[in-house]
Amino acid sequence: MSSTQPPQGFTPTGTIASPVDRRRVVFATVVGTTVEWYDFFIYATAVGLVFGQLFFAPLGENSAVVAFATVGVSFLFRPLGAFLAGHFGDKYGRKVVLMWTLILMGASTALIGVLPTYEAIGIAAPILLVLLRILQGISAGGEWGGAVLMAVEHAPRTRRGAFGASPQIGVPLGLLLASGVMALMAMIAPGDAFLVWGWRVPFLLSFVLILVGYYVRRRVEESPVFTELAARKEKAKTPIVTLFRKHALLVFIAALVFAGNNAVGYMTTGGYIQGYSTNPEGPLALERGPVLWAVAGSAVTWLLSTLAAGFVSDRIGRRTTYIIGWILQLAGVFLLFPLVNTGNIWLLFAGLAILTIGLGFTYGPQAALYSELFPASIRFSGVSISYAIGAILGGAFAPTIATWLVKETGSTMSVTWYLAGMTLIGLVATLLLRDRSGIPLGPDHEAEQNISPIYGMAKA
Structure with a gap:
């Protein structure tokens, strides 16, 4: 064990001594991830409402399926973002990666807001749209891991679930903001005006949000675990190689945990429910505005359940919290479409709200769970790549699959x-993993962290 002392200002357990600094970290992770996911979800919302008509109209009845497929294309590039962010995050720090992912996401989103449609420039329009969506995917792949580690590695041992829930609520907050802004624009620019210019405003708003997020993140200190690794010169030279050599199976199982949540969550964050319920040729043909407000309302229940799950996981453990969450999520899945298909906007909201309770309990503890699975020196790579692979296996093509299933089965x-x-x-x-709630996260405990959390496995 190294005799080097932790940097000044940190306790021996690797947490920030000042409550003010802790609050700053929580605030910065919430603001930063909200901005990132607003950018990511505003695209998915627009796909369900207008992109099929504006960028893929020549495809006729297949335009919606192809438009939703562009949502999934970005997920294929999340691992690239995760690999890059994991490598540089484990070598150079969490903070620098978070700054660059924020800028990349914001620039890509703002450019979509000024992109000409198919009618204006032909095939170049959907090509440019997909390229910008790919850049969003690279950014999203790197963002989550850094935000999670900044929150969890700053947290006291007994409050990692609560601290880790702060970047997690960026997802429902981003959905709330994206749906709310789109709903507002549907009121300001109804009908054809929404197709002409109304949808562009939420994308252009990203430029302002990115400045806010950048300012907030600059004021946050680097993760104490990375600071200690850097001081001891114990940073991994090839973190990704080490990760897959020692923990490949763990990465896959952790990815499946997220896939189970992500596929269901993308019924709203991927724009499927919005598109299904407002399609003028579909069985419901509801108005855009009320549906968007219903989705925004369900984002509030998702936010509350995500926060609650983080706190609960500090009391009863990550694994038990997840098991409760899967049961609640399964119930929500079976109630969703019977309520949506009534065509009543309040019952549609009820279906989404019930679903989000389970979603929150299978998402709120994820930051702490993932952080406690991987050793300190390769943790950024581990959490980022597991998350990215889980997103591909889960939500990447969930809206596309759902659209195809309804088209083929009629139900x-x-x-x-x-x-x-x-x-x-x-x-x-989840059942394959041991609960490691409270395991020490600092570099002094790499030997303990390297013991596999998978049941039936010895040292990695």
Whole structure:
């Protein structure tokens, strides 16, 4: 064990001594991830409402399926973002990576807001749209791991779940903001005006949000665990190689945990429910505005359940919290479409709200769970790559699959069984993992951290 002392200002357990600094970290992770996910979800919301018509109109009845596929394309590039962010985050720090992911996401989103449509520039329009979506995917792949580690590695040992929930609520907050802004623009620019210019305003707003996020993140100190690693010169030279050589199976199982949540969550964050319920040729043909407000309302229940799950996981452990969450999520899956298909906007909201309770309990503890699975020197790579792979296996093409299933079967029941299957996969993956709540996260405890948390496995 090294005799080098931790940097001044940090306790021996690797947490910030000042409560003011802790609050600053929580605030910065919430603001930063909210801005990132607003950018990411505003695209998915627009896909469900206008992109099929504006960028893929020549494809006719297949335009919606192809438009939703562009949501999934970005997920294929999340691992690239995760690999890059994991490598540089484990070598040069969490903070610098978070600054660059924020800028990349914001610039890509703002450029979509000024992109000409197919009618104006032909095939170049959807090509440029997909390229910008790919850049969003690279940014999203690197963002989550850094935000999570900044929150959890700053947290007291007994409050990692609560601190880790701060970047997690960036997802429902981003969805709330994206849906709310889109709903507002649907009121300001109704009908054809929304197709002409109204949808562009939320994308252009990203430029302002990115300045706010950048300012807030600059004021946050680097993660204490990385600072200690750097002081001891114990940073991994090839963190990704080490990760897959020692922990490949763990990465896959952790990815399946997230896939079970992500596939279900992308019914709203991927824009599927919005597109399904407002399609003028569909069975419901509801107005855009009320549906967007219903989605925004469900984002509030998602936020509250995510926060609650983080706190609960500090009391009863990550694994137990997850198991409760999978049961709640499964119930929400079977209630979702029966309520949505009534065509009543209040029952649609009820279906989404019930679903988000389970989603929150299978998402709130994830930051702490992932951080406690991997050793300090390769932790950024481990959490980022597991998250990115889970996103591909889960939400990447969930809206596309749902659209195809309804088209082929003529019934949303097929989508329900698909989502139920993904939920059960997440449950099984969770049962394969030991609970490591409270395990020391600092570099002094790498030997303990390297013991595999998978049942039946010895040292990695």
